[in-house]
Amino acid sequence: MSKASKTITLPAIPIRDMVLFPGARVPFVVGRQASVRTLELAIKAGDHLLMLTQKDAKVESPRQEDLFPTGTLALVESVIALPKDYYKVGVKGIARVNLRQYDDSGEVIQAEAYLLPEPAHPASEPLQPFHAAVEAFLGRNPDASRLLSMDQIRELPLGKAIDTVAGLVPADVKQKQQILELLEIGPRLEAVMQLLELDAARSEVDRAVDEKTRARLDQDHKQYVLNEKMRVIQQELGKKEEKDESGRLRDQIEAAGMSPEARAKALEELDRLEAMPPQSAEATVSRTYLDWLLALPWQARADERLDLEEAERVLDEDHAGLEKVKARILEHLAVMARLRQHPAGDGEDGNRTPLRGPILCLVGPPGVGKTSLARSIARALNRPFVRLSLGGVRDEAEIRGHRRTYIGSMPGRIIALMKKAKVRNPLMLLDEIDKMASDFRGDPSSALLEVLDPEQNAGFQDHYLDVGFDLSQVLFLATANVRHQIPEPLEDRLEVIELSGYTLKEKLAIAEKHLIPRALEGHGMKGLDVHFEPAALEKLVQAYTREAGVRQLERETANILRKLARHTLQPARGEAFDPLITADRVPKLLGPEKFLETRAEDTAPPGLVNGLAWTPTGGDLLTIEAAVLPGKGVLKLTGKLGEVMQESANLALSYVRARAERLGLKPDFLDKVDLHVHVPEGAIPKDGPSAGITLATALISVLTGIPARADLAMTGELTLRGRVLPIGGLKEKLLAAHRQGRKAVLIPAENARHLEEVPAEVREQLSIHLVGHMDEVIQLALTRMPEPLQPEGIPAPTQAPSRENEATAQ
Known part of the structure; x- marks a missing residue:
């Protein structure tokens, strides 16, 4: 067969995990039936x-698209039969080919390919670096040096020498195939040089690791021999050995008061430690494990104080308002006190049975005092306070710990906090329990079920400790921002206590009693008689914060004190230090007002209606705008509305169409117009089932041309029949309406039972109307009632519903 031919057709064999280069000799095993028959045909046809x-x-029956297009023409030099119809074949590469057609439809595989000529050696390519790299490679690889010598490399043409080396250098199939596909000598030489450099670097790393390992082993052996010699010398001299490390550990284990299971485990681990070389990695793991067991509070307890009068004093001292929340906490402490006085029974270790009631979970917006309430409870009970932040925790090992299968494994954060508390009865706060997540590393919320279950946590199993640890004496509290984001099985273990936002009066009291004194001390201003006038605090709350809690108020207060602190050390020209903060001085210190006071106007344009919304940071006013445009009856919604609000908008339009004639609209009022409903601040996602009556009122207002009351806000979901459904978050929404200066509010009649949760000062300043049907909403919300159409033959509509459900909360 001549290399001069451009196209050749020969039997073909697909090979796996190897690349054959021209000039290289390689053995491989043939076992697939099609490949065996193809090999037999090749031997009969001339060994090519x-x-x-x-x-x-992994592909068992490759097609043409499963093969690299560049392959090698090979000569079969030897065939050895193996058991089970396998053959060991020795081949020698001859030349590169480019696959044109691959046919595996018959009993044997045939392929048509172009023969690729070998380019001449370019005179510009230097040979010395290549020869030096190959010589170094052969020197560090005895297996390769037995197959190839430097004399052979120097005698071969450069192209064949490169191919021969490429076949021997360790590399993956893709890297070698890329070199096979390079026809030009220069790029091919550069690619092989890179493989040689990579092999040299890898060999250097392996050599350094081997040297360090050998030195470490020699050092451990030397220390072991010296310790044994020292022990023998002391015995020969008759000296009494000092108590060694293992003896001290054994005494500490006996005195730690561990459970029988933990004590047996510790002694077993100590026996293993004594049999290990002191500097070994396994000894470090065992010693760390024993340190953890010894550091845990197996018996130590805090001297708990269950005095309700003192607890009430501490809660009132630390928190203004939150009366119902503090009352529920005191009830919880009262039950604990009764169990202390009249226990149901004693545990196995002599400790009284702990409180087996629900775990309290404080739920509310940021900044309303959830964490500080937990700290106050711990102070009132004289228990150490430890906090476990669960925000973003995805790994179950964060709760249960890592198994002791590798160096660096550690207990979970529950056990770590018990070590930090140093007593077995701390108050442990599980903070942001609604922000846990789960992925392939496990579900941490499920791991918490055992922690919070009083029937199981007396023997809590941490994967690292591998022995039970008693958590029954721990008082657990939890916090969350959003209740519906707490995993359901976990919520079943909790008793949720809602913390809503503060009123203006409560914020002023908190600032005066807590925030300002703490900020003065934290900024070194305590002795300078700095004083905030009440009007200045009110200005801070209304013009520089808009939140349910007081976190931003604390930041703005600190901002003022920082400027005063600088003034004391770097006075402005012609200005003496003034410690009095007035309302007029606040904008000079903080800049322009961040939030303008939004007072209701007397009138609003048709289609503009005020709704009320609940957010994770408290209630908010939600303005809804509607407009009529020329069109064909399309309802367009903008403002980044969620699926629930989009459904509410479509439902509101259907209600308007069903009541068109009663609202003074022609039956075909949508034939030539489009409706556009927009909720401002479009970049903020909005969703929830409480905007139905607001959307319907906006559509009715814009279609009839009758403005809605500008001083009124509303909340409630709507049905197709016009019924107003109850909503959640009533307190937060009414606080938002009060904060935004609205005078009247429409709420579902079924929410009347929740009005007692609203602060009295808010109920006194808001005119709260209870509505059960959309007709009542229209009558109260619009400045006048629409005049119904009275076509011939159709009687006039009945009178508008009475306003018996109107309730002004006093």
């Missing part, structure tokens, strides 16, 4: 065949 590498070695 085409070798084509598979892209994916």
Whole structure:
């Protein structure tokens, strides 16, 4: 067969996990039936065949698209039969080929390919660096040096020498295939040089690791021998050995008061430690494990104080308002006190049975005092306070710990906090329990179920400790921002206590009693008689914060004190230090007002209606705008509304169409117009089932041309029949209406039972109307009632519903 031919057709064998280069000799095993028959045909036809590498070695019956297009023409030099119809074949690469057609439809595989000529050696390519790199490679690889010598490399043409080296250098199939596909000598030489450099670097790393390992082993052996010699010398001299480390550990284990299970485990681990070389990695793991067991509070307890009068004093001292929340906490402490006085029974270790009631979970917006309430409870009970932040925790090992299968494994954060508390009865706060997540590393919320279950947590199993630890004496509290984001199985273990936002009066009291004194001390201003006038605090709350809690108020107060602190050390020209903060001085210190006071106007344009919304940071006013445009009856919604609000808008339009004639609208009022409903601040996602009556009122207002009351806000969901459904978050929404200066509010009649949760000062300043049907909403919300159409033959509509459900909360 002549290399001068451009196209050749020969038997072909697909090969896996290897690349055959021209000039290289390689053995491989043939076992697939089609490949065996193809090999037999190749032997009969002249011992030549085409070798084509598979892209994916797992493919059992490769097609043309599964093979690299560049392969090698090979000569079969030897065939050895193996058991089970396998053959060991020795081949020698002859030349590169480019696959044109691959046919595996018959009993044997045939392929048509172009023969690729070998380019001449360019005179510009230097040979010395290549020869030096190959010589170094052969020097550090005895297996390769037995197959190839430097004399052979120097005698071969450069192209064949490169191919021969490429076949021997360790590399993956894709890297070698890329070199096979390079026809030009220069790029091919550069690619092989890179492989040689990579092999040299890898060999250097392996050599350094071997040297360090050998030195470490020598050092451990030397220390072991010296310790044994020292022990023998002391015995020969008759000296009494000092108590060694293992003896001290054994005494500490006996005195730690561990449970029988933990004591047996510790002694077993100590026996293993004594049999290990002191500097070994396993000894470090065992010693760390024993340190953890010894550091845990197996018996130590805080001297708990269950005095309700003192607890009430501490809660009132630390928190203004939150009367119902503080009352529920005192009830919880009262039950604990009764159990202390009249226990149901004693545990196995002599400790009284702990409180087995629900775990309290404080739920509310940021800044309303959830964490500080937990600190106050701990102070009132004289228990150590530890906090476990669960925000973003995805790994179950954060709760249960890592198994002791590798160096660096540690207990979970529950056990770590018990070590930090140093007593077995701390108050442990599970903070942001609604922000846990789960992924392939497990579900941490499920791991918490055992922690919070009083029937199980007396023997809590941490994967690292691998022994039970008693958590029954721990008082657990939890916090969350959003209740519906707490995993349901976990919520079943909790008793949720809602913390809503503060009123203006409560914020002023908190600032005066807590925030300002703490900020003065934290900024070194305590002795300078700095004083905030009440009007200045009110200005701070209304013009520089808009939140349910007081976190931003604390930041703005600190901002003022920082400026005063600088003034004391770097006075402005012609201005003496003034410690009095007035309302007029606040904008000079903080800049322009961040939030303008939004007072209701006397009138509003048709289509503009005020709704009320609940957010994770408290209630908010939600303005809804509607407009009529020329069109064909399309309802367009903008403002980044969620699916629930989009459904509410479509439902509101259907209600308007069903009541068109009663609202003074023609039946075909949508034939030539489009409706556009927009909720401002479009970049903020909005969703929830409480905007139905607001959307319907906006559509009715814009279609009839009758403005809605500008001083009124509303909340409630709507049905197709016009019924107003109850909503959640009533307190937060009414606080938002009060904060935004609205005078009247429409709420569902079924929410009347929740009005007692609203602060009295808010109920006194808001005119709260209870509505059960959309007709009542229209009558109260619009400045006048629409005049119904009275076509011939159709009687006039009945009178508008009475306003018996109107309730002004006093």
